[in-house]
Amino acid sequence: MKKEDCIFCKIAAGEIPSCTIYEDEDVRVILDLGPASKGHALILPKEHYDDVCSLDEGLAAKLLPLAARIGQAMKSSLGCAGFNLVQNNGRAAGQTVFHFHMHVIPRYEDGADIVSWTPGSPDSGELAQTAERIREALEKQ
Ligand code: 5GP
Ligand code: ZN
Secondary structure: OOOOOOHHHHHHOOOOOOOEEEEOOOEEEEEOOOOOOOOOEEEEEOOOOOOHHHOOHHHHHHHHHHHHHHHHHHHHHHOOOEEEEEOOOOHHHOOOOOOOOEEEEEEOOOOOOOOOOOOOOOOHHHHHHHHHHHHHHHHHO
């Protein structure tokens, strides 16, 4: 179902023009208008899902193989040395468009700092306690 006022629904449906690099019955893959690097692409389902938590499982199974194909095509066409798959869920995680999408970000040997974090240093007790909390929640699902 299309969601009114969702820009990615409109782009995925072709109602708003985009630089499309791939399309099938389920997805449209477009170039990001604010790219992290040359060739930065977004995989958009044609159906509206807010984020990965509501994504259809059959569609989800298609997405990683497709992302791998796109990454390979970026390597052969753009000469990137690698690529990142990035997928943000929730405002706190950096999601700004609330229609599920996966970023495919070509990486060049230019030292660009695109996806990074400062490693924490939890002790073994804290790690064990955190793991226990998540395991308990998983068991309740
Ligand atoms: P998010 O932060 O939600 O994971 O990523 C949203 C991405 O969508 C950003 O990288 C942003 O540059 C891109 N974006 C936002 N609006 C548009 C648009 O209208 N067209 C295209 N091609 N990309 C967009
Ligand atoms: Zn949408």
